[in-house]
Amino acid sequence: MSAPLKNDLFLRALLREPTPRTPVWMMRQAGRYLPEYRATRAQAGNFLKLCMTPDLACEVTLQPLRRYALDAAILFSDILTIPHALGLGLEFEAGEGPRIDRPVRSARDIDALPSLDPERELRYVMDAVRVIRRELDGKVPLIGFAGSPWTVGTYVVEGGSSKNFQHIKGMLYGAPSDLHRLLAHLTRATTDYLNAQIAAGAQAVMIFDTWGGALSPAAYREFSLHYMTEIVANLHRAADGRRVPVILFTKGGGAWLADMADSGADALGVDWTTDLGTARLAVADRVALQGNLDPSVLYAPPAAIRAEVGRVLASFGQGHGHVFNLGHGIHPDVPPEHAAAMVDAVHELSPPYHR
Amino acid sequence: MSAPLKNDLFLRALLREPTPRTPVWMMRQAGRYLPEYRATRAQAGNFLKLCMTPDLACEVTLQPLRRYALDAAILFSDILTIPHALGLGLEFEAGEGPRIDRPVRSARDIDALPSLDPERELRYVMDAVRVIRRELDGKVPLIGFAGSPWTVGTYVVEGGSSKNFQHIKGMLYGAPSDLHRLLAHLTRATTDYLNAQIAAGAQAVMIFDTWGGALSPAAYREFSLHYMTEIVANLHRAADGRRVPVILFTKGGGAWLADMADSGADALGVDWTTDLGTARLAVADRVALQGNLDPSVLYAPPAAIRAEVGRVLASFGQGHGHVFNLGHGIHPDVPPEHAAAMVDAVHELSPPYHR
Numbered sequence: 001m002s003a004p005l006k007n008d009l010f011l012r013a014l015l016r017e018p019t020p021r022t023p024v025w026m027m028r029q030a031g032r033y034l035p036e037y038r039a040t041r042a043q044a045g046n047f048l049k050l051c052m053t054p055d056l057a058c059e060v061t062l063q064p065l066r067r068y069a070l071d072a073a074i075l076f077s078d079i080l081t082i083p084h085a086l087g088l089g090l091e092f093e094a095g096e097g098p099r100i101d102r103p104v105r106s107a108r109d110i111d112a113l114p115s116l117d118p119e120r121e122l123r124y125v126m127d128a129v130r131v132i133r134r135e136l137d138g139k140v141p142l143i144g145f146a147g148s149p150w151t152v153g154t155y156v157v158e159g160g161s162s163k164n165f166q167h168i169k170g171m172l173y174g175a176p177s178d179l180h181r182l183l184a185h186l187t188r189a190t191t192d193y194l195n196a197q198i199a200a201g202a203q204a205v206m207i208f209d210t211w212g213g214a215l216s217p218a219a220y221r222e223f224s225l226h227y228m229t230e231i232v233a234n235l236h237r238a239a240d241g242r243r244v245p246v247i248l249f250t251k252g253g254g255a256w257l258a259d260m261a262d263s264g265a266d267a268l269g270v271d272w273t274t275d276l277g278t279a280r281l282a283v284a285d286r287v288a289l290q291g292n293l294d295p296s297v298l299y300a301p302p303a304a305i306r307a308e309v310g311r312v313l314a315s316f317g318q319g320h321g322h323v324f325n326l327g328h329g330i331h332p333d334v335p336p337e338h339a340a341a342m343v344d345a346v347h348e349l350s351p352p353y354h355r
Numbered sequence: 356m357s358a359p360l361k362n363d364l365f366l367r368a369l370l371r372e373p374t375p376r377t378p379v380w381m382m383r384q385a386g387r388y389l390p391e392y393r394a395t396r397a398q399a400g401n402f403l404k405l406c407m408t409p410d411l412a413c414e415v416t417l418q419p420l421r422r423y424a425l426d427a428a429i430l431f432s433d434i435l436t437i438p439h440a441l442g443l444g445l446e447f448e449a450g451e452g453p454r455i456d457r458p459v460r461s462a463r464d465i466d467a468l469p470s471l472d473p474e475r476e477l478r479y480v481m482d483a484v485r486v487i488r489r490e491l492d493g494k495v496p497l498i499g500f501a502g503s504p505w506t507v508g509t510y511v512v513e514g515g516s517s518k519n520f521q522h523i524k525g526m527l528y529g530a531p532s533d534l535h536r537l538l539a540h541l542t543r544a545t546t547d548y549l550n551a552q553i554a555a556g557a558q559a560v561m562i563f564d565t566w567g568g569a570l571s572p573a574a575y576r577e578f579s580l581h582y583m584t585e586i587v588a589n590l591h592r593a594a595d596g597r598r599v600p601v602i603l604f605t606k607g608g609g610a611w612l613a614d615m616a617d618s619g620a621d622a623l624g625v626d627w628t629t630d631l632g633t634a635r636l637a638v639a640d641r642v643a644l645q646g647n648l649d650p651s652v653l654y655a656p657p658a659a660i661r662a663e664v665g666r667v668l669a670s671f672g673q674g675h676g677h678v679f680n681l682g683h684g685i686h687p688d689v690p691p692e693h694a695a696a697m698v699d700a701v702h703e704l705s706p707p708y709h710r
Binding site for chain 2: 164165166167169170172173174213214215216217218219252254255272273274275278294295296297299300301304305308311331333
């Protein structure tokens with residue numbers, strides 16, 4: 001049915017199988033730093049319409065692959081599709097970030113949350129996955145994704161982005177059983193959502209825990225990692241006769257990588273505040289690692305970018321199980337040719353580490 | 356000359372000497388969560404005038420001590436007094452955070468920076484220290500402070516608060532020797548500034564490295580810790596016949612505590628993302644630890660606050676060398692009685708850990 005995969009370096013690295021070089025992709029590679037992305041977004045009218053129009057979501061997913069020798073595509077979507085499908089009233093205001101009109105703050109709000117059928121309320125995402133797989137034609141694998149229950153929960157409870165997490169942390173410390181019920185609900189929805197993406201054609205999935213690093217170690221284990229582990233245990237892990245690898249990424253979670261390696265995930269994302277060599281020791285090669293160039297390195301000139309790519313490759317060191325990436329999403333004000341310098345440097349400098 | 360110190364628990368804990376209970380203070384304890392602070396600030400006209408008027412700075416420094424049984428006062432000031440004194444044009448716009456009119460971005464800008472004489476350009480700070488010491492009358496010790504060169508540098512180069520640190524990281528990776536010259540200049544100014552505070556009466560000093568955690572481990576050592584270590588080595592460490600302890604605090608620096616313990620500091624601040632028990636093992640009791648309640652715990656009801664205080668005390672465990680604090684500044688929208696619940700809980704729950 002699907003075209004055979006021409007470049008499976010990314011999937012093999014996630015399973016710690018040998019590859020001739022280190023595969024590379026960039027978080028938020030389909031994004032505002034690309035003029036062609038800005039043009040398509042303008043055509044869509046707004047960010048949410050871009051996510052909800054499968055042909056346009058496919059177009060922006062493929063744009064970075066036309067510019068750079070990347071080893072994976074990632075579905076263009078947003079971690080807030082689930083609150084949107086739950087009917088909480090999601091809006092993206094220009095320059096303001098996301099806003100949720102009806103935040104969930106009480107036991108009654110939690111009880112009122114509907115169940116989701118991803119092929120109905122989130123059908124536009126699955127349609128995008130199917131269109132992208134067809135258009136990719138086996139060039140590279142397609143990554144599906146979702147936010148972690150804790151991270152999505154922060155938006156759902158706060159009503160948008162937050163710095164101090166007033167409401168959700170008030171709940172975490174003051175009414176923890178309410179928060180557990182909310183997170184259990186989001187966990188069921190997220191599991192079904194990722195399984196639907198896999199059924200539609202996602203060849204690997206990543207769980208973004210952008211705000212797990214705002215928690216204490218004990219709260220992280222209880223309110224974030226616990227639910228990500230539950231998701232991983234319930235994913236359908238095979239498609240097209242291959243294993244579907246799972247990547248967990250907790251930004252600011254460098255100290256917890258050993259715990260995260262027990263989650264059942266195949267690979268862990270690492271941000272730039274943790275040395276990959278240290279991370280590799282912490283996980284004792286039980287999982288692959290993905291990362292971790294400081295995205296702000298891309299503000300520097302190409303020669304400096306190349307040198308820093310070399311440092312990241314050296315910090316992981318000899319052997320397999322490394323997927324090169326930024327330590328967080330690419331910044332919108334980076335020159336596109338600086339991303340090219342990074343990708344090219346990975347291609348040129350990584351083969352010696354795989355001999 | 357000065358009144359004898361009636362409560363030296365804080366100074367003794369910083370030097371890991373025995374105390375009958377754990378001393379406690381709060382970062383940003385003189386701040387917007389207190390209605391009396393907001394009244395004094397309104398009287399001053401704006402934030403900078405409040406910092407620059409010694410009698411008003413003294414008044415807000417003492418306000419939290421009237422409400423809570425705190426074991427230290429901290430000079431009311433700002434980490435951006437140095438860029439202000441350097442003539443870079445500092446303004447605090449309502450709700451906007453700090454703005455620096457003439458950011459330092461080139462080698463020429465760096466060469467043009469003047470030297471500082473803290474008793475001249477920053478005399479208002481030393482006057483505030485002297486007034487506060489007189490008014491404290493030996494009740495508790497007074498903490499002086501400064502920002503780390505890296506952290507102050509981020510504002511100086513970016514021209515204000517930043518998320519991605521575009522300009523300073525562009526310099527760090529693209530023109531590192533320029534950045535080193537800037538940081539060396541800020542290090543000299545900060546050393547003189549802290550020594551002037553000690554001469555004026557500060558009985559302990561703290562270096563706030565709010566943005567060190569935005570760096571990679573290698574960049575942190577080279578561009579932040581290196582300069583803080585240089586400051587520590589050049590401080591005058593005695594006053595009134597007592598040692599003046601130094602506290603280093605890198606927010607997000609939990610993974611680097613062992614390196615920080617080599618700096619010569621007496622104590623390290625720890626944010627809530629690192630368990631104090633883990634931190635204590637990392638530093639092997641070479642330094643005292645200060646922290647680390649999640650400031651957002653204060654959004655929860657008093658009973659939950661008390662339970663979380665108990666967890667923090669238990670995570671440090673038996674023995675001396677712990678100063679209780681929040682893991683970051685108190686949030687402006689916290690009810691003042693919730694801060695009382697925290698302070699009271701430390702008084703009540705900590706004695707068993709000191710037997």
